[in-house]
Amino acid sequence: xxxxxxxxxxxxxxxxxxxxxxxxxxxxxxxxxxxxxxxxxxxxxxxxxxxxxxxxxxxxxxxxxxxxxxxxxxxxxxxxxxxxxxxxxxxxxxxxxxxxxxxxxxxxxxxxxxxxxxxxxxxxxxxxxxxxxxxxxxxxxxxxxxxxxxxxxxxxxxxxxxxxxxxxxxxxxxxxxxxxxxxxxxxxxxxxxxxxxxxxxxxxxxxxxxxxxxxxxxxxxxxxxxxxxxxxxxxxxxxxxxxxxxxxxxxxxxxxxxxxxxxxxxxxxxxxxxxxxxxxxxxxxxxxxxxxxxxxxxxxxxxxxxxxxxxxxxxxxxxxxxxxxxxxxxxxxxxxxxxxxxxxxxxxxxxxxxxxxxxxxxxxxxxxxxxxxxxxxxxxxxxxxxxxxx
Numbered sequence: 001x002x003x004x005x006x007x008x009x010x011x012x013x014x015x016x017x018x019x020x021x022x023x024x025x026x027x028x029x030x031x032x033x034x035x036x037x038x039x040x041x042x043x044x045x046x047x048x049x050x051x052x053x054x055x056x057x058x059x060x061x062x063x064x065x066x067x068x069x070x071x072x073x074x075x076x077x078x079x080x081x082x083x084x085x086x087x088x089x090x091x092x093x094x095x096x097x098x099x100x101x102x103x104x105x106x107x108x109x110x111x112x113x114x115x116x117x118x119x120x121x122x123x124x125x126x127x128x129x130x131x132x133x134x135x136x137x138x139x140x141x142x143x144x145x146x147x148x149x150x151x152x153x154x155x156x157x158x159x160x161x162x163x164x165x166x167x168x169x170x171x172x173x174x175x176x177x178x179x180x181x182x183x184x185x186x187x188x189x190x191x192x193x194x195x196x197x198x199x200x201x202x203x204x205x206x207x208x209x210x211x212x213x214x215x216x217x218x219x220x221x222x223x224x225x226x227x228x229x230x231x232x233x234x235x236x237x238x239x240x241x242x243x244x245x246x247x248x249x250x251x252x253x254x255x256x257x258x259x260x261x262x263x264x265x266x267x268x269x270x271x272x273x274x275x276x277x278x279x280x281x282x283x284x285x286x287x288x289x290x291x292x293x294x295x296x297x298x299x300x301x302x303x304x305x306x307x308x309x310x311x312x313x314x315x316x317x318x319x320x321x322x323x324x325x326x327x328x329x330x331x332x333x334x335x336x337x338x339x340x341x342x343x344x345x346x347x348x349x350x351x352x353x354x355x356x357x358x359x360x361x362x363x364x365x366x367x368x369x370x371x372x373x374x375x376x377x378x379x380x381x382x383x384x385x386x387x388x389x390x
Contacts (some may be wrong), residue, residue, distance in 0.1 A: 025094050027085070027110035030102075031057060035070050038105070049088025061085055071163040074099035078336070082113055094120075149217065164207050169269045171200040187195045192265070207319075209341040214323060216348050223352050228267035230260040230302055234295060237274035241282055247289045252278075255294040261302055263373055265353055272372070273346040277369045284310035284367075295376065301355070302369040312363040321359060322347040351378070 021041045023027065025385055028041040035057040045051055052060050056068055062084035073081055077100045082091035097110030174197045182190060214219040238252065281291045289309040296303055313321065326345040343357075350357045354377035361367035 004024070025112070027083075027097060027108065029057075029108045031070060031108065032105040035106070047085065047087055047093070056186045070099050070108065071101075074101040074106045077101070079264075083108075083110060100378065154214075164211075165202070167200055167207060169201045170196065171204065174200060197299075205342075209345060212345045213341050216345065219350065221352070223266040223269060224347075225264050225266055227262050228270075229265055230295060230297075230304075231256065233265075233267055233271045233274060234260075234293070234304070237271050237278055238293065240275050241278045244279070244282050245291070248282065248285070250282055250285055251252065251290045253290055253292045255292065257296060259296055261297050261375055263302060263353075263375065264377075265373065266349075269349045270353070272351050274304060274370060276342040276346050277371070278356075281306050281308035281310070281367075281369075284308060286310070301372045301374050305368055307368040308368060309366040312365055313359065313361040313367055314363065315361075318359060318361065322357070 015095050021039075024041065026041070027044055027047075029037050029044065029052075030039040032038050037052045037057065041051050048060060058066070058068070061068060066085070068081075069289070073079070083095050083097045085095060086174055087093050092114040095110035096113040096115075097108050099108070100107045133150055166368050176191060177193055182193075183281070185193065212221065233256075234256065236255070242252070278291070278293070285291060287306045291309070292305075292307040294305045294307075314331045322343050324341055347357050350371060350373070353373055355371065355373040357369065358370050359367055359369050
């Protein structure tokens with residue numbers, strides 16, 4: 001093969017310059033004294049995705065600390081500097097660059113930093129391996145936690161189920177004694193009986209909540225839907241808490257229209273929600289205060305509100321209030337006990353009905369719980385609400 005002679009009209013420097021500008025996989029920028037790019041080769045334009053002529057040096061390189069000074073780096077033209085250039089993918093690519101002073105400014109010439117790329121590749125592989133190991137460890141830990149959670153649910157379910165019958169017997173006999181023998185008892189004996197009844201009721205609430213929590217966690221929290229009147233649910237719930245309210249001289253004000261709707265719902269479960277909210281209102285309200293219970297509906301939802309005059313709930317605690325074992329820091333006014341499952345279960349029940357439960361509160365003035373249930377909604381399981389479960 002015979003080499004073609006270089007035309008006399010072209011110097012070697014001109015040919016090299018033209019080759020670098022048009023074809024070479026190199027960075028070649030000519031910058032003025034203000035470090036603005038006057039000229040850049042085709043490779044640079046392709047790499048960055050657009051022309052950078054007129055752009056400032058710092059606009060196209062990664063320099064978080066503003067330490068890169070082309071004039072200073074040009075003082076030693078033999079020294080290579082690692083420059084990270086922002087590419088068209090918005091990701092930086094590393095180049096080994098030298099800087100050369102010229103009369104009108106600075107020339108930057110750079111090639112792909114292979115050593116840096118290899119180092120980054122090695123680091124990425126190492127991090128990827130570490131991530132894989134962590135992922136496997138996390139999967140193993142999650143599997144173990146899932147197994148432990150299943151065992152916990154089984155234990156809670158069995159324990160609660162086994163305790164429910166004896167507690168029910170205690171409650172039945174205590175009620176029998178109250179009805180049949182209260183007139184023959186002294187004040188002290190009647191006090192003992194009331195303690196037995198209140199403790200048994202508390203145990204029953206704990207057992208019921210543990211059973212519900214276990215069913216929710218296992219995905220077997222079933223609903224039995226039918227069309228029921230909201231008024232009936234409210235009447236039953238209020239009747240259940242009226243005795244506790246009278247004992248603390250708490251007045252419950254009711255505000256219901258005559259035309260409250262009937263809804264497709266699990267009446268006993270919604271009754272459980274309303275009773276839980278009402279019971280909390282009674283337990284946190286001071287003796288002699290008032291509780292307001294209102295209900296109403298529009299074309300979309302039925303809304304039930306319970307407002308108390310309790311101590312209020314700090315704003316930072318509200319977000320945790322509907323989580324399992326989440327409790328407010330305020331003390332109940334008569335020393336009533338709680339395990340912090342009632343509102344978490346209530347939220348699950350309301351959500352299973354396509355609704356919401358929320359609270360607004362003001363410290364020192366009280367709280368308002370709001371239950372919103374849609375008048376019309378579709379079950380995700382073949383349109384049959386009676387089959388809906390957690």
